[in-house]
Amino acid sequence: MTFFANIASKFKVNPYNVGLFTSIVFCLFLVQSQGVYAQRGARIRTVVIDAGHGGKDPGALGRHSREKDIALAVALKVGYYIKHNLKDVRVIYTRASDRFIPLYRRAEIANKNHADVFISIHCNSNPSSKPYGAETYVMGLHKNAANLQVAKTENTAILYEDSAGTAYGGFDVNSPQSYINLSLFQNTYLAQSLNIAHKIENQFKYRAGRKARGVYQAGFLVLWRTTMPSVLVELGYLSNPKEEAFLLSKRGQSFLASAIYRAFKSYKIEFEKENAIANKRTDVKPKPVKQSKTGTASKVEYRVQFYTSAHLFKSPQKKFPQLSQISHYRSGSVYKYTSGHYSSLKLAVRMQNKIRSLGYKDAFVVAFYQGKRISIQQAKKIEIRR
Numbered sequence: 001m002t003f004f005a006n007i008a009s010k011f012k013v014n015p016y017n018v019g020l021f022t023s024i025v026f027c028l029f030l031v032q033s034q035g036v037y038a039q040r041g042a043r044i045r046t047v048v049i050d051a052g053h054g055g056k057d058p059g060a061l062g063r064h065s066r067e068k069d070i071a072l073a074v075a076l077k078v079g080y081y082i083k084h085n086l087k088d089v090r091v092i093y094t095r096a097s098d099r100f101i102p103l104y105r106r107a108e109i110a111n112k113n114h115a116d117v118f119i120s121i122h123c124n125s126n127p128s129s130k131p132y133g134a135e136t137y138v139m140g141l142h143k144n145a146a147n148l149q150v151a152k153t154e155n156t157a158i159l160y161e162d163s164a165g166t167a168y169g170g171f172d173v174n175s176p177q178s179y180i181n182l183s184l185f186q187n188t189y190l191a192q193s194l195n196i197a198h199k200i201e202n203q204f205k206y207r208a209g210r211k212a213r214g215v216y217q218a219g220f221l222v223l224w225r226t227t228m229p230s231v232l233v234e235l236g237y238l239s240n241p242k243e244e245a246f247l248l249s250k251r252g253q254s255f256l257a258s259a260i261y262r263a264f265k266s267y268k269i270e271f272e273k274e275n276a277i278a279n280k281r282t283d284v285k286p287k288p289v290k291q292s293k294t295g296t297a298s299k300v301e302y303r304v305q306f307y308t309s310a311h312l313f314k315s316p317q318k319k320f321p322q323l324s325q326i327s328h329y330r331s332g333s334v335y336k337y338t339s340g341h342y343s344s345l346k347l348a349v350r351m352q353n354k355i356r357s358l359g360y361k362d363a364f365v366v367a368f369y370q371g372k373r374i375s376i377q378q379a380k381k382i383e384i385r386r
Contacts, residue, residue: 051075055100060125062238077257133211140217302348303338
């Protein structure tokens with residue numbers, strides 16, 4: 001504990017939350033040691049669908065509804081659509097009936113089954129009856145009080161757990177500091193999670209005809225320990241009478257479930273297509289690389305990826321003045337920004353460390369071959385063939 005306490009002090013972590021910080025750091029080491037624990041192949045084979053709350057935990061309450069019931073109904077429909085239309089995908093439910101499942105256990109189910117995608121389904125609520133519409137979240141730091149409140153509401157599920165104090169390292173549902181500490185753990189699959197989240201919101205808006213309130217980040221304990229792309233979907237507001245009626249209706253549940261299914265299908269097709277292209281490209285023996293006058297030019301290029309956004313910036317250099325040679329590439333519906341163009345992995349790693357010191361803590365090295373993104377392993381193979 002002393003080792004982690006020393007690290008926590010360097011990050012200025014509240015001493016009362018060192019336990020949570022310790023768990024977070026441990027999870028980071030665990031993910032690194034296991035490598036890509038999920039999505040290790042080139043196909044999406046397993047999805048875990050999580051119906052929020054259940055059993056003694058009713059979740060949000062409307063005038064005529066309970067969150068746990070609507071979440072379960074929609075989750076089962078999503079699974080049904082996937083099973084009957086995507087035969088190569090295995091569907092696993094964290095719960096298929098009205099029973100209570102601890103938050104940590106939900107992530108555990110996904111991890112142990114090597115899930116490629118984790119989708120947690122919920123309903124929202126508000127003291128006012130005016131708000132309505134769907135929101136989709138990924139793991140991260142909230143940007144406003146409203147997002148924090150959504151996370152707090154969903155995280156209160158741990159109050160129904162007998163061992164919540166030890167399972168979550170002393171996490172305090174009502175402590176802002178706990179959420180800041182929790183945000184130190186950034187999912188390795190943040191970009192993929194954002195991609196899925198945007199696809200879900202687009203389906204809600206353009207295919208289901210619902211109000212899509214957007215994609216956000218917040219500290220959800222149910223997403224904390226997942227080791228694959230993960231999203232939490234808020235279907236709508238039970239506190240809005242009109243929307244509550246829609247969420248209770250079989251038609252409404254079918255619309256929402258099919259929207260989530262179509263988003264998942266779109267992500268699966270996109271993911272597998274990108275991997276197929278990458279594998280096909282690296283399976284072919286590369287053409288001889290023309291050397292520059294200095295003999296150092298290489299067709300394999302390394303960059304440092306430091307930022308992901310749903311928006312394309314017109315002047316990225318102005319937005320990131322501390323960095324140089326900024327470029328971007330698109331993956332699905334998100335844009336990924338990189339810095340530098342290096343002929344060797346060693347040079348790129350040096351720049352990665354420098355960029356991290358500037359505040360971009362999640363920066364990492366990516367490789368390109370003939371203008372296309374490839375894995376570091378594939379880049380090494382190409383260089384060996386040369």
